[in-house]
Amino acid sequence: MKKFIKWAGIVILALLVIVIAAGFIFRSKYQKMAKETFDVKVPVITIPNDSASLARGESLANSLCTSCHGGDLAGKDFFNDKTLGVVYSANITPGGKPKGWTDADYIRAIRYGVRPDGSGLFVMPVQEFNYMSDADLGSLIAYLKTVPSSDKPSPDKDFTLLAEIMAGAGAFGTLYQCTEMDLQDA
Numbered sequence: 001m002k003k004f005i006k007w008a009g010i011v012i013l014a015l016l017v018i019v020i021a022a023g024f025i026f027r028s029k030y031q032k033m034a035k036e037t038f039d040v041k042v043p044v045i046t047i048p049n050d051s052a053s054l055a056r057g058e059s060l061a062n063s064l065c066t067s068c069h070g071g072d073l074a075g076k077d078f079f080n081d082k083t084l085g086v087v088y089s090a091n092i093t094p095g096g097k098p099k100g101w102t103d104a105d106y107i108r109a110i111r112y113g114v115r116p117d118g119s120g121l122f123v124m125p126v127q128e129f130n131y132m133s134d135a136d137l138g139s140l141i142a143y144l145k146t147v148p149s150s151d152k153p154s155p156d157k158d159f160t161l162l163a164e165i166m167a168g169a170g171a172f173g174t175l176y177q178c179t180e181m182d183l184q185d186a
Helices: 002-035 051-064 103-112 134-144 161-168
Strands: 077-081 085-088
Touching (some): 002 161, 051 134, 103 134
Protein backbone atom coordinates (compact mmCIF):
# COMPACT_ATOMS: atom_id res chain seq x y z
CA MET A 1 0.00 0.00 0.00
CA LYS A 2 2.88 2.40 0.80
CA LYS A 3 4.34 1.76 -2.65
CA PHE A 4 0.99 2.67 -4.28
CA ILE A 5 0.71 5.89 -2.27
CA LYS A 6 4.29 6.81 -3.15
CA TRP A 7 3.70 6.29 -6.89
CA ALA A 8 0.33 8.02 -6.78
CA GLY A 9 2.02 11.00 -5.13
CA ILE A 10 4.73 11.06 -7.80
CA VAL A 11 2.12 10.92 -10.59
CA ILE A 12 0.04 13.68 -8.99
CA LEU A 13 3.13 15.84 -8.50
CA ALA A 14 4.22 15.26 -12.10
CA LEU A 15 0.75 16.21 -13.37
CA LEU A 16 0.79 19.33 -11.21
CA VAL A 17 4.17 20.36 -12.65
CA ILE A 18 2.84 19.79 -16.19
CA VAL A 19 -0.29 21.87 -15.51
CA ILE A 20 1.75 24.73 -13.99
CA ALA A 21 4.22 24.65 -16.89
CA ALA A 22 1.39 24.64 -19.44
CA GLY A 23 -0.26 27.55 -17.62
CA PHE A 24 2.98 29.52 -17.71
CA ILE A 25 3.46 28.80 -21.43
CA PHE A 26 -0.13 29.74 -22.34
CA ARG A 27 -0.05 32.91 -20.24
CA SER A 28 3.23 33.94 -21.87
CA LYS A 29 1.72 33.28 -25.29
CA TYR A 30 -1.27 35.53 -24.47
CA GLN A 31 0.97 38.30 -23.11
CA LYS A 32 3.14 38.17 -26.23
CA MET A 33 0.01 38.31 -28.40
CA ALA A 34 -1.29 41.34 -26.47
CA LYS A 35 1.99 43.23 -27.00
CA GLU A 36 2.41 42.43 -30.69
CA THR A 37 2.39 45.36 -33.10
CA PHE A 38 1.35 45.46 -36.73
CA ASP A 39 2.40 47.59 -39.66
CA VAL A 40 -0.65 48.43 -41.75
CA LYS A 41 -0.65 49.94 -45.20
CA VAL A 42 -3.69 52.23 -44.92
CA PRO A 43 -5.53 53.20 -48.10
CA VAL A 44 -6.68 56.76 -48.67
CA ILE A 45 -10.46 56.95 -48.36
CA THR A 46 -12.59 60.03 -48.89
CA ILE A 47 -14.53 61.01 -45.78
CA PRO A 48 -17.71 62.74 -46.96
CA ASN A 49 -19.66 65.36 -45.04
CA ASP A 50 -22.97 65.50 -46.89
CA SER A 51 -26.22 64.69 -45.08
CA ALA A 52 -26.90 61.48 -47.05
CA SER A 53 -23.48 60.07 -46.15
CA LEU A 54 -23.89 61.03 -42.49
CA ALA A 55 -27.30 59.33 -42.44
CA ARG A 56 -25.74 56.21 -43.99
CA GLY A 57 -22.95 56.36 -41.40
CA GLU A 58 -25.48 56.62 -38.57
CA SER A 59 -27.34 53.59 -39.90
CA LEU A 60 -24.08 51.62 -40.10
CA ALA A 61 -23.04 52.68 -36.59
CA ASN A 62 -26.43 51.68 -35.18
CA SER A 63 -26.25 48.25 -36.78
CA LEU A 64 -22.52 47.53 -36.39
CA CYS A 65 -21.15 49.50 -33.44
CA THR A 66 -23.78 49.99 -30.74
CA SER A 67 -24.03 46.35 -29.67
CA CYS A 68 -20.44 46.50 -28.39
CA HIS A 69 -19.86 50.21 -27.72
CA GLY A 70 -23.31 51.07 -26.35
CA GLY A 71 -26.16 53.13 -27.72
CA ASP A 72 -24.29 56.38 -27.16
CA LEU A 73 -21.00 54.84 -28.44
CA ALA A 74 -19.32 55.89 -25.18
CA GLY A 75 -18.34 52.32 -24.29
CA LYS A 76 -19.75 49.87 -21.83
CA ASP A 77 -19.00 46.93 -19.58
CA PHE A 78 -18.75 44.43 -22.44
CA PHE A 79 -17.89 41.30 -20.45
CA ASN A 80 -17.80 40.85 -16.69
CA ASP A 81 -17.12 37.53 -15.00
CA LYS A 82 -15.61 37.15 -11.53
CA THR A 83 -13.46 34.19 -12.55
CA LEU A 84 -12.26 35.62 -15.88
CA GLY A 85 -12.21 39.38 -15.49
CA VAL A 86 -13.71 42.45 -17.09
CA VAL A 87 -13.56 43.74 -20.65
CA TYR A 88 -14.79 47.24 -21.40
CA SER A 89 -15.55 48.43 -24.89
CA ALA A 90 -13.93 51.71 -25.86
CA ASN A 91 -15.58 55.10 -25.87
CA ILE A 92 -15.51 55.80 -29.62
CA THR A 93 -17.05 59.27 -29.45
CA PRO A 94 -14.80 62.21 -30.37
CA GLY A 95 -14.04 62.69 -26.65
CA GLY A 96 -12.98 59.08 -26.14
CA LYS A 97 -10.26 56.86 -27.56
CA PRO A 98 -10.30 58.48 -31.04
CA LYS A 99 -9.45 61.92 -29.63
CA GLY A 100 -6.90 63.35 -32.04
CA TRP A 101 -7.21 60.51 -34.54
CA THR A 102 -6.65 61.16 -38.22
CA ASP A 103 -8.79 59.63 -40.96
CA ALA A 104 -6.05 57.03 -41.45
CA ASP A 105 -6.23 56.14 -37.74
CA TYR A 106 -9.98 55.50 -38.01
CA ILE A 107 -9.49 53.40 -41.15
CA ARG A 108 -6.69 51.40 -39.51
CA ALA A 109 -8.82 50.71 -36.43
CA ILE A 110 -12.12 49.89 -38.11
CA ARG A 111 -11.00 48.00 -41.18
CA TYR A 112 -7.89 46.31 -39.75
CA GLY A 113 -8.31 46.26 -35.96
CA VAL A 114 -5.05 48.09 -35.32
CA ARG A 115 -4.52 51.18 -33.14
CA PRO A 116 -2.47 54.17 -34.34
CA ASP A 117 0.49 52.86 -32.29
CA GLY A 118 0.35 49.54 -34.17
CA SER A 119 -1.08 47.44 -31.33
CA GLY A 120 -4.07 45.22 -32.02
CA LEU A 121 -7.58 46.12 -30.91
CA PHE A 122 -8.99 43.49 -28.56
CA VAL A 123 -11.96 41.56 -30.02
CA MET A 124 -12.52 44.12 -32.78
CA PRO A 125 -14.62 42.24 -35.38
CA VAL A 126 -12.53 43.32 -38.35
CA GLN A 127 -13.68 40.37 -40.44
CA GLU A 128 -17.03 42.19 -40.62
CA PHE A 129 -15.45 45.52 -41.57
CA ASN A 130 -12.59 44.47 -43.82
CA TYR A 131 -14.73 44.11 -46.91
CA MET A 132 -16.95 47.13 -46.23
CA SER A 133 -16.94 49.42 -49.23
CA ASP A 134 -14.77 52.52 -49.05
CA ALA A 135 -17.90 54.66 -49.38
CA ASP A 136 -19.58 52.96 -46.40
CA LEU A 137 -16.41 53.14 -44.33
CA GLY A 138 -16.05 56.83 -45.16
CA SER A 139 -19.68 57.43 -44.17
CA LEU A 140 -19.22 55.54 -40.90
CA ILE A 141 -16.10 57.53 -40.01
CA ALA A 142 -17.81 60.81 -40.94
CA TYR A 143 -20.71 59.95 -38.63
CA LEU A 144 -18.46 58.83 -35.75
CA LYS A 145 -16.76 62.23 -35.87
CA THR A 146 -20.13 63.96 -35.39
CA VAL A 147 -21.65 61.99 -32.50
CA PRO A 148 -21.95 63.86 -29.21
CA SER A 149 -18.63 63.76 -27.40
CA SER A 150 -18.35 61.91 -24.11
CA ASP A 151 -15.49 61.95 -21.65
CA LYS A 152 -16.55 58.59 -20.18
CA PRO A 153 -13.34 56.66 -19.43
CA SER A 154 -12.50 53.46 -21.30
CA PRO A 155 -10.73 51.28 -18.73
CA ASP A 156 -8.30 48.68 -20.02
CA LYS A 157 -9.36 45.06 -19.88
CA ASP A 158 -8.70 43.36 -16.57
CA PHE A 159 -8.16 39.65 -17.17
CA THR A 160 -7.57 37.22 -14.32
CA LEU A 161 -4.66 34.79 -14.45
CA LEU A 162 -7.09 32.04 -15.46
CA ALA A 163 -8.41 34.12 -18.37
CA GLU A 164 -4.88 34.89 -19.58
CA ILE A 165 -4.02 31.18 -19.52
CA MET A 166 -7.24 30.29 -21.34
CA ALA A 167 -6.70 33.05 -23.91
CA GLY A 168 -3.17 31.83 -24.59
CA ALA A 169 -4.53 28.32 -25.05
CA GLY A 170 -7.01 29.63 -27.62
CA ALA A 171 -10.10 28.93 -25.52
CA PHE A 172 -11.69 32.24 -26.55
CA GLY A 173 -10.86 32.04 -30.24
CA THR A 174 -8.96 34.81 -31.96
CA LEU A 175 -8.88 37.84 -29.67
CA TYR A 176 -6.83 40.00 -32.01
CA GLN A 177 -8.39 39.39 -35.42
CA CYS A 178 -5.77 41.53 -37.13
CA THR A 179 -3.42 38.56 -36.66
CA GLU A 180 -5.42 36.64 -39.26
CA MET A 181 -5.30 39.29 -41.96
CA ASP A 182 -2.83 40.27 -44.66
CA LEU A 183 -2.33 43.86 -43.56
CA GLN A 184 -0.09 44.77 -46.48
CA ASP A 185 -2.71 44.06 -49.15
CA ALA A 186 -4.79 46.97 -47.96
